[in-house]
Each structure stands twice: as C-alpha cells, then as structure tokens.
Amino acid sequence: MAEQTATGTAEKGGERFSYTDGSIHPLNRPQPKPLKHGLSFFLRVLTLGASLAALIVTVTNKQDVVEPFFGGPFGFEISADFKYMSAFVWFAIATAIVFVYSLLAIIGEACSLSKSTHSTYLLWVTFLLDLTMMSIMMSACAAALTVDLLGQRGNSHAQWGAFCHKFDSFCNHVTGALVAGAVAFAGLAELCILDAYHLSTQYTRY
Structure with missing residues (x-):
C-alpha cells in the first residue's frame, strides 16, 4: 500500500511556509529582476549618448x-554664445552631470553581471538617483526651451525682440541640443518606471 505524504502551506508572522510530514521549510519570496537586462541597458546607453x-x-x-552701423558700409561685430545666458549654462552643466552619472551607472551594472538578484537598498538608491537625474534634466530643458522660444518669437508685452533671425545658426544648434536633451529626459523617465517595477516585485508576496 503506497504511503501518503502530508503536504501543504502555512502562514506565521507574515511569512509563508511549506510543510511535508512535519518538516517546515520557508517559501522563497520572489526576487526582483536584475537591473542589468536588455531594456535597462539600452535606455542607459541612449541617455548617455543623448546627454x-x-x-x-x-x-x-x-x-x-556683423551688425551694420545705421545701415552704412561700416558695422560692428556682435556675438551669441551659450556662456552669455544662464539658462544655457545650466543646460550644459545638467547634461554633463547626466552624462557622468549614466557612464558610472553603465559601469556599475556591468560589474554586477554575476549577481542574479539585487538588494532592496540598491534598488532604492538606483531609483532615487534616476529620479534625481530626470528632475535635473527636466529643469534644464525647460529653462533652455524658454530662452529658445524667446529668441524665436520675442515677447511683445515685455518689449523683448526676437534675435534668432540674426543668429539663425546659433538658434538651430540650440534646438538640436534641446531635442537631444529631451531624448535623455525620456530615457531617464523610462528608467524610473523600470526601477519602480523592480521595487514592486521586491515587495510582492505570493
């Protein structure tokens, strides 16, 4: 006659256990997916290149x-430089910070390839750092975009005239830099969503 084996699960102190003929074993809680996976790596490389x-x-x-002097044959030279506008200076600083962070994050993930799981502390640190970088990039893009729109359209209420008709090449480069900055911001935003998902799997219990 075949022997019958008693099996089942029980819960004690918020933890679930399995038992077999009186032997009790804790059930393994689900582990978060590794940070180093295809989508996360792609987003970090994208953020690195865009920044x-x-x-x-x-x-x-x-x-x-060269601005003509009263429409005559003589004139004087005027320049447009990113250093002349604090919004563009902050944009350059922000993109430099995001670039360095993205580079270090990629190196850190490459060094953790051998680990199948990551601690909750590491997940929280990664999420908060990604969120901080996203906020920095968002503020820099907003500041630079404001000046760019002012240069293209001016502000009739403040009697500020547009200047992009004179510095067309400068404004075109600003627009290109803003597009790249927006891509970096989008990459960081997606990374924050992935971080939040990893944290949710860490705290999920079955």
Whole structure:
C-alpha cells in the first residue's frame, strides 16, 4: 500500500511556509529582476549618448555676426554664445552631470553581471538617483526651451525682440541640443518606471 505524504502551506508572522510530514521549510519570496537586462541597458546607453550630444552641441555653440552701423558700409561685430545666458549654462552643466552619472551607472551594472538578484537598498538608491537625474534634466530643458522660444518669437508685452533671425545658426544648434536633451529626459523617465517595477516585485508576496 503506497504511503501518503502530508503536504501543504502555512502562514506565521507574515511569512509563508511549506510543510511535508512535519518538516517546515520557508517559501522563497520572489526576487526582483536584475537591473542589468536588455531594456535597462539600452535606455542607459541612449541617455548617455543623448546627454553627450546635447553637451557637445551646447558648449560649442557660438555665432558672430556683423551688425551694420545705421545701415552704412561700416558695422560692428556682435556675438551669441551659450556662456552669455544662464539658462544655457545650466543646460550644459545638467547634461554633463547626466552624462557622468549614466557612464558610472553603465559601469556599475556591468560589474554586477554575476549577481542574479539585487538588494532592496540598491534598488532604492538606483531609483532615487534616476529620479534625481530626470528632475535635473527636466529643469534644464525647460529653462533652455524658454530662452529658445524667446529668441524665436520675442515677447511683445515685455518689449523683448526676437534675435534668432540674426543668429539663425546659433538658434538651430540650440534646438538640436534641446531635442537631444529631451531624448535623455525620456530615457531617464523610462528608467524610473523600470526601477519602480523592480521595487514592486521586491515587495510582492505570493
């Protein structure tokens, strides 16, 4: 006659256990997916490249034009440089910070390839850092976009005239840098969503 084996699960102190003929074993809680996976790595590389492109375009952006003196044959030279506007300076600093962070994050993930799971502490630190970088990038893009729109359209209420018709190359480079900055922001936003998902799996119990 075949022997019958008593099996089942029980819960004690918020933890679930399995038992077999009186032997009790804790059930393994689900572990978060590793941070180093295809989508996360792609987003970090995308953020790295976009922030670097935005930084290079911004710090090399300068245009000199000659403004005629009262419409005569003589004139004087005027320049547009990112260093003349605090919004563009902050944009350059922000993209540099995001670039360095993205580079370090990629190196950190590459060093943790051998680990199948990550601690809750590491997940929280990664989430908060990604969220901070996203906020920095968002504020820098907003500041630079405000000046860019002012240069293209002016502000009739404040009697500020547009200047992009004179510095067309400078404004075109600003627009390109803003597009790259927006891509970096989008990459960081997606990383924050992934971080939140990893944290949710860490605290999920079955």
